Amino acid sequence: MANTEKTRGGFGAWLLDPKRRGALLVTPAITILFVMNIFPLMWSFGLSFFNYKASSLKVPKFKGFNNYEKVLTDEKVWERFQTTAIIVSSSVIMQLIIGFLMAMLFAKVFPLRRIVLMLVLTPMMLSFVSVGVFFKLFYEPTFGIVSFVLNFFTEERFVLLGSPEGAILGIVIADAWMWSPFVMLLVLAGLVSIPKYLYEAAEIDRASKWRTFWTITFPYIKSLLLLAVLFRTIETFKLFDVVYIITDGGPGSSTETIAVFLYRTAFQFFKTSQSSALAYIVLFIVIVLTNLYLYSVNQRQEEVE
Amino acid sequence: MKLRNVIKGVMGASVLAVGTGVMPVLAADITITMAAPDWPPTRFMKEHFDQSYTSPAGHTTTLDMDFIPWPSFYERVAASLTSGEQKYQMIVTDSQWLGAFVEGGYYMDLTDKIAADPELTAILKDLHPALVSAYSTYPHKTRAQLEEIGEVPAPGVSYYGFPQFPDTYVTFYRQDIFCHEGEMAAFKAKYGTNLPCSYEDWQDTDWTKWGQVGEFFQRSKGEMLAGVTLDDDFYGIAYQAGKGYDFSTMQANAFIWQQGGDIWDESKMPNAQAEGVVNSEVAVKAFDEYLSYLQYMPPVSQTGQMDIFVIQDLYMQGKVGAIIDWVGLGEPVLDPSASKAHDKSAFGPAPGTRQADGSIDRTGNIGGQPFVLTTWNDDAVVEEALNVVKWWLKSDTQLEAVANGGQSGLMSVMADPSYNGLRPWNRAHVEMIDWQKDVWHIPEFFELLTQQQEEFDRAITGQIGAKEALDNVAEFQQELLEDGDYIE
Numbered sequence: 001m002a003n004t005e006k007t008r009g010g011f012g013a014w015l016l017d018p019k020r021r022g023a024l025l026v027t028p029a030i031t032i033l034f035v036m037n038i039f040p041l042m043w044s045f046g047l048s049f050f051n052y053k054a055s056s057l058k059v060p061k062f063k064g065f066n067n068y069e070k071v072l073t074d075e076k077v078w079e080r081f082q083t084t085a086i087i088v089s090s091s092v093i094m095q096l097i098i099g100f101l102m103a104m105l106f107a108k109v110f111p112l113r114r115i116v117l118m119l120v121l122t123p124m125m126l127s128f129v130s131v132g133v134f135f136k137l138f139y140e141p142t143f144g145i146v147s148f149v150l151n152f153f154t155e156e157r158f159v160l161l162g163s164p165e166g167a168i169l170g171i172v173i174a175d176a177w178m179w180s181p182f183v184m185l186l187v188l189a190g191l192v193s194i195p196k197y198l199y200e201a202a203e204i205d206r207a208s209k210w211r212t213f214w215t216i217t218f219p220y221i222k223s224l225l226l227l228a229v230l231f232r233t234i235e236t237f238k239l240f241d242v243v244y245i246i247t248d249g250g251p252g253s254s255t256e257t258i259a260v261f262l263y264r265t266a267f268q269f270f271k272t273s274q275s276s277a278l279a280y281i282v283l284f285i286v287i288v289l290t291n292l293y294l295y296s297v298n299q300r301q302e303e304v305e
Numbered sequence: 306m307k308l309r310n311v312i313k314g315v316m317g318a319s320v321l322a323v324g325t326g327v328m329p330v331l332a333a334d335i336t337i338t339m340a341a342p343d344w345p346p347t348r349f350m351k352e353h354f355d356q357s358y359t360s361p362a363g364h365t366t367t368l369d370m371d372f373i374p375w376p377s378f379y380e381r382v383a384a385s386l387t388s389g390e391q392k393y394q395m396i397v398t399d400s401q402w403l404g405a406f407v408e409g410g411y412y413m414d415l416t417d418k419i420a421a422d423p424e425l426t427a428i429l430k431d432l433h434p435a436l437v438s439a440y441s442t443y444p445h446k447t448r449a450q451l452e453e454i455g456e457v458p459a460p461g462v463s464y465y466g467f468p469q470f471p472d473t474y475v476t477f478y479r480q481d482i483f484c485h486e487g488e489m490a491a492f493k494a495k496y497g498t499n500l501p502c503s504y505e506d507w508q509d510t511d512w513t514k515w516g517q518v519g520e521f522f523q524r525s526k527g528e529m530l531a532g533v534t535l536d537d538d539f540y541g542i543a544y545q546a547g548k549g550y551d552f553s554t555m556q557a558n559a560f561i562w563q564q565g566g567d568i569w570d571e572s573k574m575p576n577a578q579a580e581g582v583v584n585s586e587v588a589v590k591a592f593d594e595y596l597s598y599l600q601y602m603p604p605v606s607q608t609g610q611m612d613i614f615v616i617q618d619l620y621m622q623g624k625v626g627a628i629i630d631w632v633g634l635g636e637p638v639l640d641p642s643a644s645k646a647h648d649k650s651a652f653g654p655a656p657g658t659r660q661a662d663g664s665i666d667r668t669g670n671i672g673g674q675p676f677v678l679t680t681w682n683d684d685a686v687v688e689e690a691l692n693v694v695k696w697w698l699k700s701d702t703q704l705e706a707v708a709n710g711g712q713s714g715l716m717s718v719m720a721d722p723s724y725n726g727l728r729p730w731n732r733a734h735v736e737m738i739d740w741q742k743d744v745w746h747i748p749e750f751f752e753l754l755t756q757q758q759e760e761f762d763r764a765i766t767g768q769i770g771a772k773e774a775l776d777n778v779a780e781f782q783q784e785l786l787e788d789g790d791y792i793e
Binding site: 268 | 379380383384386387405406408409410538548549603604605607608609610619622624748749751752755759760762763765766767768
């Protein structure tokens with residue numbers, strides 16, 4: 001009894017007081033967050049106003065907004081943004097179409113539906129590196145499967161990655177293959193939440209299939225579709241691994257996305273401050289997109305309520 | 306061991322030292338962590354070290370190799386150095402990285418250590434001068450500049466690295482088809498010259514014949530090759546033409562140098578120019594010739610992804626007759642479990658440009674890697690790391706390394722009577738090493754290289770011609786080098 005009372009007193013007891021217990025429990029998480037995220041974020045933000053190079057011993061000098069000006073007036077940066085926009089828009093449109101059609105298919109009941117659904121979901125569970133390597137080998141013109149199959153019809157080797165357009169298409173196909181199942185999942189969630197009686201009522205009213213889709217199905221899935229668009233836009237905007245592995249940004253720089261360019265600037269050219277400035281511009285764009293995403297989530301919440 | 310025993314031992318050693326008038330270095334446990342690319346030459350070094358290294362200073366030394374896959378090697382090393390973690394005591398490095406990491410304060414200047422140590426001086430004297438120039442000097446000194454000075458180590462020159470694996474590119478070819486009587490007769494009938502079959506034939510092979518070989522052996526599925534019906538398309542030749550890292554520059558530079566053109570020459574700073582040199586008429590013609598042979602290579606060449614590993618793979622799959630690739634990638638070609646060409650391969654010098662007097666210029670871009678010491682080690686670790694360097698560059702160790710997939714840069718080892726017989730490419734390596742030059746070593750090398758690779762890639766994939774590519778390279782380099790005060 002005396003021992004128990006002893007342990008209850010002192011610093012330990014003060015620390016474990018219910019008033020402080022909550023703060024104590026979140027402290028490790030906050031510390032890790034600060035050390036691993038917030039501090040580096042603030043540090044790199046500070047660096048973006050200097051002329052620091054990680055590979056140089058020279059003392060960095062304060063340059064104000066010079067790096068931001070340099071980045072925003074650099075033709076190469078705008079070219080990379082343009083390339084990123086083309087890949088993002090093409091890939092997201094393809095994912096929406098394929099994902100939506102697959103969701104319509106899986107909303108119906110058919111034999112082995114669960115097994116097929118599981119297989120269809122597999123690509124989005126793979127790592128980016130694996131997908132990049134798979135598709136690089138698929139597209140290989142000498143022994144790749146795409147060239148092999150087309151060779152039966154054309155008797156020529158199919159060189160998809162030899163032109164800028166072909167290389168962009170190659171990346172878009174790989175990204176869409178990986179992420180269309182994600183869009184499908186979201187849309188499918190919307191489709192299965194539609195009450196059956198609405199369709200029965202439409203049938204009684206002899207509504208056409210188009211009318212049924214437009215007035216019943218679409219309103220239920222439109223917020224989810226918007227969610228899918230925003231979520232996939234944000235993710236594809238940061239596309240790095242698949243591009244780096246399949247084309248390395250080539251031919252020339254025709255498939256070099258802003259993420260690959262940022263990586264080269266920071267870790268190959270060691271323009272640390274300039275790359276920090278570019279990273280903050282990219283972060284700003286992602287924050288804008290994320291806010292749109294949050295807005296659409298709120299809209300959906302209001303609709304549900 | 307108990308602490309009391311350790312103290313007794315140390316006291317005993319001290320008494321002995323005082324009594325004999327010599328103060329020995331106390332034996333210690335030393336771990337040298339080395340960043341190394343993951344491939345046979347470094348794997349062998351680790352294995353052989355564990356089996357045979359004894360510290361001359363009496364230390365218990367551990368060589369802890371951090372094997373890093375090639376594709377991420379530069380990024381991993383650069384990240385480690387610039388993060389300040391001070392993980393490595395030694396690093397296997399590409400020669401082009403010297404400037405970036407010397408200027409960053411990471412690589413140790415070994416000049417004084419070499420000058421003070423007769424053994425290291427003797428090693429430096431015995432190393433092939435092309436390797437000393439490329440692997441060791443920063444600011445870069447050419448072989449001619451070093452030879453003009455004459456002294457070793459040369460006064461006013463800073464030395465950083467010693468060869469861990471000196472590499473050159475040579476020709477790998479299928480002896481079964483190049484020495485097939487029917488094919489030889491057909492080639493002679495078509496081109497009026499012999500199909501290269503023996504080593505001596507390859508010594509007399511220039512780029513024109515290389516192109517003829519490419520055209521001659523380009524066969525479609527169903528056609529005959531050396532008396533056998535092909536079940537897939539076959540290609541005569543391949544060399545590197547890839548966008549990644551330096552996978553076209555290394556081969557294109559050979560064409561440019563051999564024809565009398567040049568790249569921006571850092572050894573002539575600040576007078577050397579990029580504009581007018583990089584895009585000179587000679588350089589454009591040479592680069593155009595490099596591009597002209599791509600039509601005879603596997604279709605992957607049209608994608609700009611035909612790097613050194615891809616051509617090695619295609620050769621091992623039996624889809625190409627001859628490739629030009631690094632000696633360091635030769636070992637898997639002879640592996641029966643991995644290569645269809647394992648028992649059909651022979652090796653010769655890489656082709657070159659025939660000069661007016663009939664000789665062949667084979668100037669090429671040096672490969673391989675030196676190893677360097679880092680700057681944050683204490684004296685005992687530095688001394689022991691230099692002992693490791695001396696051990697690795699001993700004749701016995703070098704001959705063992707050569708016999709196990711490594712290579713040597715020591716002239717005495719390359720002159721050893723047993724050397725040529727140790728591996729089938731050794732004769733070609735010795736012949737090629739004398740032709741080697743290097744690209745740039747300044748800290749901005751990666752920017753120069755990346756932009757050049759992009760422009761070369763556009764030319765390789767047919768988007769632009771040789772002139773436009775080199776004009777773009779020259780313009781970019783001139784601006785970057787003027788901004789960096791490398792050009793006045």
